[in-house]
Amino acid sequence: MFSERINRLQGxxxxxxxxxxxxxxxxxxxxxxxxxxxxxxLDFTGLPDNLSQYGPSEGEKWLREAVAAEMSKNGxxxxxxxILILTGSQQGLDLSxxxxxxxxxPVMVEAPTFLAAVQCYSLYGARFVEVPLxxxxxxxxxxxxxxxxxxxxxxxxxxxxxxxxGVCYDEAARQRVADLFDEYNVTLLEDEPYRELVxxxxxxAPICARxxxxxxxxxxxxxxxxxxxxxxxxxxxxxxLMPHLYKLKQAADLHTNRQxxxxxxxxxxxxxxxxxxxxLRQFYHGKRDIMAAALDKHxxxxxxxxxxxxxxxxxxxxxxxIDSYDLLQPALDRKxxxxxxxxxxxxxxxxNELRLNFSHASPEKIEEGVKTLAEVIRAHx
Amino acid sequence: MFSERINRLQGxxxxxxxxxxxxxxxxxxxxxxxxxxxxxxLDFTGLPDNLSQYGPSEGEKWLREAVAAEMSKNGxxxxxxxILILTGSQQGLDLSxxxxxxxxxPVMVEAPTFLAAVQCYSLYGARFVEVPLxxxxxxxxxxxxxxxxxxxxxxxxxxxxxxxxGVCYDEAARQRVADLFDEYNVTLLEDEPYRELVxxxxxxAPICARxxxxxxxxxxxxxxxxxxxxxxxxxxxxxxLMPHLYKLKQAADLHTNRQxxxxxxxxxxxxxxxxxxxxLRQFYHGKRDIMAAALDKHxxxxxxxxxxxxxxxxxxxxxxxIDSYDLLQPALDRKxxxxxxxxxxxxxxxxNELRLNFSHASPEKIEEGVKTLAEVIRAHx
Numbered sequence: 141m142f143s144e145r146i147n148r149l150q151g152x153x154x155x156x157x158x159x160x161x162x163x164x165x166x167x168x169x170x171x172x173x174x175x176x177x178x179x180x181x182l183d184f185t186g187l188p189d190n191l192s193q194y195g196p197s198e199g200e201k202w203l204r205e206a207v208a209a210e211m212s213k214n215g216x217x218x219x220x221x222x223i224l225i226l227t228g229s230q231q232g233l234d235l236s237x238x239x240x241x242x243x244x245x246p247v248m249v250e251a252p253t254f255l256a257a258v259q260c261y262s263l264y265g266a267r268f269v270e271v272p273l274x275x276x277x278x279x280x281x282x283x284x285x286x287x288x289x290x291x292x293x294x295x296x297x298x299x300x301x302x303x304x305x306g307v308c309y310d311e312a313a314r315q316r317v318a319d320l321f322d323e324y325n326v327t328l329l330e331d332e333p334y335r336e337l338v339x340x341x342x343x344x345a346p347i348c349a350r351x352x353x354x355x356x357x358x359x360x361x362x363x364x365x366x367x368x369x370x371x372x373x374x375x376x377x378x379x380x381l382m383p384h385l386y387k388l389k390q391a392a393d394l395h396t397n398r399q400x401x402x403x404x405x406x407x408x409x410x411x412x413x414x415x416x417x418x419x420l421r422q423f424y425h426g427k428r429d430i431m432a433a434a435l436d437k438h439x440x441x442x443x444x445x446x447x448x449x450x451x452x453x454x455x456x457x458x459x460x461x462i463d464s465y466d467l468l469q470p471a472l473d474r475k476x477x478x479x480x481x482x483x484x485x486x487x488x489x490x491x492n493e494l495r496l497n498f499s500h501a502s503p504e505k506i507e508e509g510v511k512t513l514a515e516v517i518r519a520h521x
Numbered sequence: 522m523f524s525e526r527i528n529r530l531q532g533x534x535x536x537x538x539x540x541x542x543x544x545x546x547x548x549x550x551x552x553x554x555x556x557x558x559x560x561x562x563l564d565f566t567g568l569p570d571n572l573s574q575y576g577p578s579e580g581e582k583w584l585r586e587a588v589a590a591e592m593s594k595n596g597x598x599x600x601x602x603x604i605l606i607l608t609g610s611q612q613g614l615d616l617s618x619x620x621x622x623x624x625x626x627p628v629m630v631e632a633p634t635f636l637a638a639v640q641c642y643s644l645y646g647a648r649f650v651e652v653p654l655x656x657x658x659x660x661x662x663x664x665x666x667x668x669x670x671x672x673x674x675x676x677x678x679x680x681x682x683x684x685x686x687g688v689c690y691d692e693a694a695r696q697r698v699a700d701l702f703d704e705y706n707v708t709l710l711e712d713e714p715y716r717e718l719v720x721x722x723x724x725x726a727p728i729c730a731r732x733x734x735x736x737x738x739x740x741x742x743x744x745x746x747x748x749x750x751x752x753x754x755x756x757x758x759x760x761x762l763m764p765h766l767y768k769l770k771q772a773a774d775l776h777t778n779r780q781x782x783x784x785x786x787x788x789x790x791x792x793x794x795x796x797x798x799x800x801l802r803q804f805y806h807g808k809r810d811i812m813a814a815a816l817d818k819h820x821x822x823x824x825x826x827x828x829x830x831x832x833x834x835x836x837x838x839x840x841x842x843i844d845s846y847d848l849l850q851p852a853l854d855r856k857x858x859x860x861x862x863x864x865x866x867x868x869x870x871x872x873n874e875l876r877l878n879f880s881h882a883s884p885e886k887i888e889e890g891v892k893t894l895a896e897v898i899r900a901h902x
Contacts, residue, residue: 141674142620142621142765143619143620143621143622143623143626143645144623145619145623146620146765149765149768149769149772150768171575173574173575174574176570176571176573176574179570179573179574181570182568182570182573182780184565184568184780187563187565189557189560189562189563190557191750192557192560192563192748192749192750192751193554193555193557193560193749193750194552194554194744194749194750195750227608227752227774227778228774228775230771230772230773230774230775231773231774233772234772234773234774238524238526238644239523239524239527240523240524241524242524242525242526245524256772259772260772263619263772264524293522363575367573368573368574368575369572369573369574369575369576369778369779369780370573370778370779370780371608371774371775371776371777371778371779372778384523384527384530387530387531388530390611391530391611391614391615391637391640391641391644392611392612392615392773393608393609393611393612393615393752393774394609394611394752395752396752397608397750397751397752397753397778397781398750398751399563399565399750399751399780399781399784400778400780400781403780
């Protein structure tokens, strides 16, 4: 006999798609995998022996200092004591769920939002309060209405190159969200995995830096810019939350692997790292433009989209009102994988949207896959 | 406002002791730290670049195969598909709590038991059902009574060099536990972090290998025999549990760090590893005997204990009926740290017991610390 939460342990749709998508002959627009050829080289030379022992639950001091310095540069004035090193930012979702979510707790999310956040908060029994997105960020009038009427315990937002929509909140939206959360005492959980993957000018100043009263957690990761396999990420938070998050981290896995923290710190502080980030942006910028051109060519009459100013995804809305989930099997039969819109909504609905990743496939495969996918859709219409 | 479980997030006693115990002039018998001088050398030479990408949630195939082969040698006939790689065995506690524990769920534990298990299961709202220990394992009559009357959803047991008591279940106890759990359908969670640290002959065949019907999870780790800082551990389980544990693992941190899995696999499969384990046993065996001699000399008239046949701890019961927690500050004032008995009991009680670790301090410091601790106790009486 299992716990009640196992009834809420969500299904295998995404995992199944990703499993199929990893077949070697498949063109995959499904996952969010960084391109292996764009990853920096790991170097464990000089790894100190004293990191073999158990380490501190909060993470290594030198890595926390480096993260705090970087966040301060981005406008979030924090010290090492405000940083908690995580075993991947997925762990941040889990710790925040433990901190905040009981069965029935109102949790505000964007619609659409990151599917792993939906899965994680669902597991703990969250009741989702959705706020739709516009081209310039979350719908502010709707946000205010829902904040007042639903009193969410926290809001989970992805303001910079939102996953899956690609939206980047403009400055007015960022300030208004901060003001509302201060006024109504809503805790902000700000997830920014893609903030360094910027291709066009836009406001990327974290919302948490604008808060005056509300509590907040800011999640960051090195998985999109460096080495996902190391499982090293971090959070920064307001001082009231750290004592609890620290204990929850300790209860979850004692601490994050120290060798990974060391190798990541070595990468981050290497003289080449700024140039690596610049190269990475240029590389993904090129791939985004290749997918944009392919979409212009093959999708102009069957879907609408906005070219994302950063991140790893295009978010397409079909002109026809069909369930994009029904396109999945026909597309897989033609060896193209994508993510249908459905699992990105916290409150289940039919969606005529598709998320297409452009970081992983080669330029030739992007063109070929987009063409094939358009054929599949036209055949279905 | 936090979740209800935060009210159950347990206190800082242990963390405070360990923080103080890590001061450089302190003789620490408090933690369970392996000796750094007994750790094998980590070698990342040859690390494949393709491990930089995201990896499988269940862990790397080659490591799962190596673990399954080792477990099969120990009598637990499993394949790689029955192994889940964990980010430290602490994560196993968390995943099992998620799988089984709702508020009020009856959870059977030994009295005393591993304090981190108490903390973890408490967080999820466990109602503990304690069964006392005897010199040959858990009290079997009491176990049967409690299984019948309390119907625990699972039992968390540490049959081999139990922490903190050092008890190793004999063969009859192992068989009887298996029979009872099969008969009453109690899921067994068997935690064996210390099984390789054996100094005297005793039965170490895992209980899960004797089960015919009941579900089970077996936790194992490399933290006590190799490199705790890597955070690589594993579980094996009955096939009915794996689909849920796999999803819970994915929701917790996607997967365990791949570079750590690779380095651990390299260590495990190196030609020197069996000799390393033999050296480690000899080294800790020597330290155990040094602490045993010091205790015989300084504690013979103030405490009772059994020399542990394996593991890392002595468990002392004072002859006087005093709260060993009251000895902590006087001992710390004299620069000796130990763990009082109290936090090892799932159901709070006063304890006149002490746990002393012998793996971390040097032979000279063991003698000096035991002598000082005896003086502190005599002064207190």
